[in-house]
Amino acid sequence: MDFPHQILIYCVQITTRLQYVLDWVFREQLSIDYKITYDKSVWLDHQGPKINYSETRLQNEDILIIPHRLIFETGETPQQLNVNRWKKSTILFYNQPGALVPFDLFSATFYLLSRYEEYLPHKKDKHGRYWHTNSVAAQYSFLQQPVVDEWIIAFKRILERKFNIDIPHNQFDFLPTYDIDIAWAYMHKSRKYNWGGALKDVLKLKIGWAFDRLIVTNSKRQDPYDAYAWMDDVHKFYNLQPMYFFLVGKNGPFDKNLDPAIPAMQNLIKETAAQYQVGLHPSYGSYNQPGVLQKELNTLQEIVNRYLLCSRQHYIKMALPDTYRDLIEAGIEEDYSMGYPTVNGFRAGTSQPFLWFDLSREEKTELRVHPFCFMETTAINLYEGSKNEAYQEVERLIMATKNVHGRFVSIFHNNNLGNGRENKGWHKFYQKMIELVQR
Numbered sequence: 001m002d003f004p005h006q007i008l009i010y011c012v013q014i015t016t017r018l019q020y021v022l023d024w025v026f027r028e029q030l031s032i033d034y035k036i037t038y039d040k041s042v043w044l045d046h047q048g049p050k051i052n053y054s055e056t057r058l059q060n061e062d063i064l065i066i067p068h069r070l071i072f073e074t075g076e077t078p079q080q081l082n083v084n085r086w087k088k089s090t091i092l093f094y095n096q097p098g099a100l101v102p103f104d105l106f107s108a109t110f111y112l113l114s115r116y117e118e119y120l121p122h123k124k125d126k127h128g129r130y131w132h133t134n135s136v137a138a139q140y141s142f143l144q145q146p147v148v149d150e151w152i153i154a155f156k157r158i159l160e161r162k163f164n165i166d167i168p169h170n171q172f173d174f175l176p177t178y179d180i181d182i183a184w185a186y187m188h189k190s191r192k193y194n195w196g197g198a199l200k201d202v203l204k205l206k207i208g209w210a211f212d213r214l215i216v217t218n219s220k221r222q223d224p225y226d227a228y229a230w231m232d233d234v235h236k237f238y239n240l241q242p243m244y245f246f247l248v249g250k251n252g253p254f255d256k257n258l259d260p261a262i263p264a265m266q267n268l269i270k271e272t273a274a275q276y277q278v279g280l281h282p283s284y285g286s287y288n289q290p291g292v293l294q295k296e297l298n299t300l301q302e303i304v305n306r307y308l309l310c311s312r313q314h315y316i317k318m319a320l321p322d323t324y325r326d327l328i329e330a331g332i333e334e335d336y337s338m339g340y341p342t343v344n345g346f347r348a349g350t351s352q353p354f355l356w357f358d359l360s361r362e363e364k365t366e367l368r369v370h371p372f373c374f375m376e377t378t379a380i381n382l383y384e385g386s387k388n389e390a391y392q393e394v395e396r397l398i399m400a401t402k403n404v405h406g407r408f409v410s411i412f413h414n415n416n417l418g419n420g421r422e423n424k425g426w427h428k429f430y431q432k433m434i435e436l437v438q439r
Contacts, residue, residue, distance in 0.1 A: 003033035005165050008050040010043040010058065011036060011067070018071050020357050020364045021110045029152050029352065030159075030167055049163040053106070062162045063100055068093040068107040074362055076119040079111070083140050089150040090142040100158055109148050112137075112349035114357045118320050125342065127317055128287075132340040132347075143345035144396060146373075149352060149404035170352070170405040174437045176242040177336060177372070177411050178231070179281055179312065180268075182256050185420060186216045187223040188264040212421065224420035228268070230427065231417060232275070238434050244272050245312045245336070248303075249283025249296045254315060260299055269303050279310030279336070282327075287317050290326045297330050309333040312411075316341035321360050328367050336409070339372040343382065344393060346373050351406030373397050375411040376426060387429050394433050408437060 007026065011018070014036055026032045037043050040058060043050060052064045070079055070093070084094035084103065092108040110116070122134040137143040156167050215221045235242055246269055248260040258265045272278055280300050286292040301308050311332045313323065318337050327335055335356075339347050348354070348371055356367040374397050379390035394410075401408040410433070416426045 003027070003031055005049065005163075005167070006033040006035065007159075007163075008043060008046045008048065009034055009036050009053055010038075010040065010050070011053040012038060013072055015072055016362050016364065017073075017110055017114075017357070018106060020355075021071070021106045021113070023364075024113070024354055025106065025109060025152060025155075028354070029170070030156055032159075032167065049159065049165065063158065064096070065101050065105060066095050068095065068104040070116075071104070071107045071110060076116060076359060078120060079116070081111075081136060083136070087150070087154045089145065089147050089154070090140055091147075091151065092136065100162075101155065105151055105155060109151065109349075110357075112148055113354050114359050115320055115348060116359060119359050127284075127315060128319070129315075129317055129341065130319070132343050132345075135347075137345070137347075137349065138343070143340075143343065143347075144373075144393075145400055146346045146349060146351045146404055146406055148349040149406050153404050170407075172402050172405050173407045174240075174434075175370075175407065175409045176235075176240055176434070177312070177409060178242060178244050179314070179411060179413050180244060180246050180257070181281070181314065181413060182225060182415055183258050183265060183268055184223045185225040185415065185418075186212075187226070188258055188262055189217075222419070224418045225415040227414045227417035227419075227427065228272075231414070234431065234434070235276075238438060240434070242276055243310065243336070244276055244278045245281040245310075246272075246278060246300060247281040247283055247314055248299050249285055249292070249314075252283070252285045254284035260303060266303050269300070273304040273306075277310065278304060279308055279312065279334070280332070281314050282311055284314050284317055287313075288319075288322060288326075290329055293326055294330050297332070307331070310336065312336040321358050324356050324365070324367055325358070328365060333366065334368050334370060336370045336372060338369045339375065339411075341375070341378060344374045344378050344397060347371060351401050351404065351408065353407070370407075370409060372409040372411055373401070374408075376416055376430070377411075377413060380416070380423060380426075385423070387425065391429065391432065395436060398433075398436055 022034060026034045052058055052061050053067055055066055057064055081092045082094040084091050086102055091103040092111060093104040094102060096102045117135060118130045123131050125131045132138050160167055216223050247257040249255050280297050282293050282296060286296055311327060316337055353368050353370045356365045356369050358365050374394050383389040398408055412430055416423045
């Protein structure tokens with residue numbers, strides 16, 4: 001790739017952590033090439049753009065960023081984060097009051113992108129997942145701000161002003177995604193299953209549900225989870241290119257999809273894959289079981305008759321580094337699980353994709369992580385079905401992403417976009433959200 005500009009960085013030590021974050025900040029986000037030098041005289045004689053990344057001022061340089069020890073260490077230890085504010089953003093590793101960049105931008109970026117805090121001892125939720133309340137973003141109330149993107153935008157403006165250069169900015173992008181956890185509520189299930197379900201509904205005084213079940217299974221009404229044709233119409237009308245993630249694992253307490261051997265399920269997957277990008281939704285039961293994960297991936301690949309490189313964890317059930325290592329071993333190259341299942345926001349502090357850094361091995365991997373920041377089931381649970389409150393939240397997240405020219409990735413489920421009794425009207429919410437995105 002040809003870069004319009006190059007910047008010279010002076011530092012006393014280069015580590016895999018520093019190399020990783022410099023690649024992402026400069027080459028991926030700012031489209032600027034960089035070189036590193038340990039030679040003071042080379043740096044002092046350089047007439048082009050340059051940054052001093054050390055503890056010592058070399059001359060009356062415009063940009064001195066003082067490094068935090070995190071960027072030069074190995075292993076994981078609790079860090080003194082020195083949280084402060086800068087240009088309407090919360091910052092970490094504040095160490096230089098009054099400076100153009102008063103914190104270690106590179107260590108702070110690395111801390112959030114690597115998910116450093118998730119390797120430290122922490123409290124887990126009932127599903128064994130990292131609980132968002134452990135995070136510095138939750139504790140300092142910046143979870144719904146893409147702070148890393150905000151830092152880079154501010155840094156970009158400093159570079160442009162100080163070195164009289166123009167740096168292109170990213171374009172706002174929207175990626176709608178769907179998790180197909182339960183393809184149909186009643187259709188393509190056994191008569192025994194549906195009659196038993198209807199009886200349970202009656203005993204729970206859910207008469208309307210029992211009536212729906214019997215009417216649908218007698219082909220008198222569309223299945224309440226069958227929103228696929230409507231979703232297709234939405235994609236065509238708004239010119240969207242969505243992604244679908246299919247759950248094809250063995251049934252269990254948290255894995256409720258139809259058996260992928262059922263012809264109707266196979267046809268749904270094939271028809272979707274013919275139009276859109278599809279990926280694996282590794283089951284709850286595949287967690288920490290690489291063999292199960294591989295079997296599920298093979299099943300889905302056999303149905304679509306091609307290799308699949310994308311995945312998102314069901315229930316967002318993941319733990320670092322094991323889950324990502326299992327995905328890499330299975331041949332997955334793109335993961336879409338980087339977000340919280342219990343609260344909407346920016347788990348890694350950014351809306352932009354990044355390569356995963358395996359902190360325990362101190363190495364950059366080829367697994368590209370795509371963060372999501374809004375899932376409708378999370379909003380439904382948090383706001384007890386209130387669409388007004390959910391819309392206020394998604395509006396904030398969209399505006400925050402647009403302000404940094406970021407990438408807004410949403411997750412919806414077919415069962416909430418259909419005409420089921422439990423979550424009526426969310427298809428209208430979804431369409432309203434899309435119109436806000438495209439405004």
